[in-house]
Amino acid sequence: MDTLYIKKSDIAVWWAAIKGACDHVVAPVRKDRVVEFARVENYEEIATDYVQTTRSAKEVLFPRTERLFSYQKNGRDIEVKDFDPQSVPVQVLWQVRPCDAASVFPLDAVFNWDYKDVMYNTRRERTTIVAVSCSTADEYCFCTSVGGGAGDTRGSDILLTYTTDGAIVEVVTERGEKLVALSQNLFTAYTAGDKDSYLASVPQVFDVEKLKEKMHGMFDSTVWKEQSERCLGCGACAYVCPTCSCFDIQENPKGSCGERLRCWDSCGFAQFTLHTSGHNPRSTQASRWRQRLMHKFSYIPQRQDSLGCTGCGRCSRACPVDMNIKEHLSSIDKIQ
Amino acid sequence: MCNCKDKNIYLPYMMQVEKVTVEAPGVKTLRLKFKNEEEGNAFEFRAGQFAEYSAIGDGECTFCIASPSTRKGYVECTFRQAGRVTSSLAKLEEGDTMGFRGPFGNYFPMEEWKGKNLLFIAGGIALPPMRSVIWTALDEREKYGDVTIVYGAKTVADLVYKHELKEWEDREDVTLITTVDPGGETPDWKGKVGFVPTVVGESPINAENTVAIVCGPPVMIKFTFPVLEKLGFDKKNIYTTLENRMKCGVGKCGRCNVGKMYVCKDGPVFSAVDLAELPDDF
The missing domain is CATH 3.40.50.80 (Nucleotide-binding domain of ferredoxin-NADP reductase (FNR) module)
Incomplete structure (x- = not known):
């Protein structure tokens, strides 16, 4: 891994070269009171005054609604039109937080165990992730409790750490090298010590290894009911989460033609598991809350060597009844 | 990891309804034949595996393959008309086209x-x-x-x-x-x-x-x-x-998850020993 340096004034020049070399750059943009990822045409549009975007960047790899195939009915015959990998743009995801970059691990895992998901893999292959270390954090952030950190490179192709007069550029992957090669002359070797002094402090609030072990035996605990008493089941937590990957499959017919779509879904919804017979394995909000936490901290780690959480804190920021996952996990950690 | 030549796992085979049998009030069996003969010849499954059957334009439903694996050239499904998709499947007549994805899951040993x-x-x-x-x-x-x-x-x-x-x-x-x-x-x-x-x-x-x-x-x-x-x-x-609610059938969509198991991947066939290890969540 190369560690390079780029001057502040050169970053926009490099950015323009990147913009010219791909179909789209997706970066955080301020829209009134929120900052969201959007396609950006000019470097100046990119937001800088924020801790975290409201939604995660996962929709670049796993869109909210995605066509699985389209069809045309001709009498009693049906012609299907497959997904075309060439329709997926070559994108650079610019200025995500390390917690968003780390979310590719659980996403890669679920979309590739046994069956390969060609839509996800095509988007993933055509997306280069440029992350930026966090210089600020808020009370909802807990990346350091789930194995991440304000300057963590995992999942990034390149990690930038802004200094007073430029940025330290850690080139993590070959995809990252290709972006640097676009403006090789703008970079110099970086030797001026580590990046820690430029990073936000995110205190660790629990030991995730112990938490995983403890949760393993907590299926019948009363804690799920206690924690979820005020849960509205609105699904906002899953919607903003960078690792939630559950989806629904729906039809969108228009006369004799149409398409089959997949759309984000949430284990927090009662209908998620409802059988046709009326039987619902998870008929209470408490059982759905338990599923959310146990899936992320017990089931995924048991199957995929990854956690289902990167500590971004978005679910807590988005929750309309102020359920704070960091507090809930800490309280589970403290149960004797 | 990525091989963009991988098949789209959500794209169904196109099947022709060969025979419709009314089994009981609201219950029908459809016998389906692959429209593409090559796909039909290459198709194999084991007793106990399930599939996703689609009424194109209305959606997909999950049923076990009801025909035996010893008989080649067709698959059968039997279902009770209950919701939008099964109502649409129930309207199909011999010669109509529908979708089929599978076989998925494990099988009886x-x-x-x-x-x-x-x-x-x-x-x-x-x-x-x-x-x-x-x-x-x-x-x-x-x-x-x-x-x-x-x-x-x-x-x-x-x-x-x-x-x-x-x-x-x-x-x-x-x-x-x-x-x-x-x-x-x-x-x-x-x-x-x-x-x-x-x-x-x-x-x-x-x-x-x-x-x-x-x-x-x-x-x-x-x-x-x-x-x-x-x-x-x-x-x-x-x-x-087990017959959990499913959508994708291939371990992605998340709804058949019970404990660390996915019914669509690790099941649908379970022994009573396996079941005893699952949390009471199915």
């Missing part, structure tokens, strides 16, 4: 059952998943010992595969016990009256060297397992197939 007695226990619309296994066993009858089928439905009219029940009843190498729930009998009903777990408990069943395959609504499974254990069955010789 029939190789391990060679030389053993087979006891099939099914309730209501749960006979179709078992029918695949029953016919696969009967097509290779010499491999197994005694074959006993206990099948119950709410009423006499609700019994599915009536012509096949007759066939099994007439066979000397099959013992068929049919039952209907109290109140579901007709004046000329010659089978038993009572719930499946009770009927199983009262039947002359020898657990020795026998594998029990149970399929039915969750409540039937819950009450049948203890009866079998009382009859002397070891948990490892009791199998069932």
Whole structure:
């Protein structure tokens, strides 16, 4: 891994070269009171005054609604039109937080165990992730409790750490090298010590290894009911989460033609598991809350060597009844 | 990791409806043939595996493949008309086109059952998943010992595969016990009256060297397992197939997740030992 340096004034020049070399750059943009990822045409549009975007960047790899195939009915015959990998743009995801970059691990895992998901893999292959270390954090952030950190490179192709007069550029992957090669002359070797002094402090609030072990035996605990008493089941937590990957499959017919779509879904919804017979394995909000936490901290780690959480804190920021996952996990950690 | 030449796992095979059979009020069997002959020739499955059947324009439904793996060239599904997709599937006529994705999931370990007695226990619309296994066993009858089928439905009219029940009843190498729930009998009903777990408990069943395959609504499974254990069955010789709500069928969409297991990947076939390890979340 190369560690390079780029001057502040050169970053926009490099950015323009990147913009010219791909179909789209997706970066955080301020829209009134929120900052969201959007396609950006000019470097100046990119937001800088924020801790975290409201939604995660996962929709670049796993869109909210995605066509699985389209069809045309001709009498009693049906012609299907497959997904075309060439329709997926070559994108650079610019200025995500390390917690968003780390979310590719659980996403890669679920979309590739046994069956390969060609839509996800095509988007993933055509997306280069440029992350930026966090210089600020808020009370909802807990990346350091789930194995991440304000300057963590995992999942990034390149990690930038802004200094007073430029940025330290850690080139993590070959995809990252290709972006640097676009403006090789703008970079110099970086030797001026580590990046820690430029990073936000995110205190660790629990030991995730112990938490995983403890949760393993907590299926019948009363804690799920206690924690979820005020849960509205609105699904906002899953919607903003960078690792939630559950989806629904729906039809969108228009006369004799149409398409089959997949759309984000949430284990927090009662209908998620409802059988046709009326039987619902998870008929209470408490059982759905338990599923959310146990899936992320017990089931995924048991199957995929990854956690289902990167500590971004978005679910807590988005929750309309102020359920704070960091507090809930800490309280589970403290149960004797 | 990525090979963009990978097949789109959500793209169904196009199938032609070859035959429609009305099994019971609201219950139909569709026999499907691959429209593309090459795909049909390459298609293989094992008894117990499931598939996603689609009425294009209305959506997909999950059912076990109801035809035996020993018969090539077609697949069958049996379903009760209940919602949007099954209503749309029920409207299909011979010659119509529909979608099919599969086979998915694991299968019954029939190789391990060679030389053993087979006891099939099914309730209501749960006979179709078992029918695949029953016919696969009967097509290779010499491999197994005694074959006993206990099948119950709410009423006499609700019994599915009536012509096949007759066939099994007439066979000397099959013992068929049919039952209907109290109140579901007709004046000329010659089978038993009572719930499946009770009927199983009262039947002359020898657990020795026998594998029990149970399929039915969750409540039937819950009450049948203890009866079998009382009859002397070891948990490892009791199998069932779970019917969780599913969408993708390939371990992605998340809704059939129970504990660390995904019913679509790790199931749908589970032994009673596997089930005992799952949290009570199915």
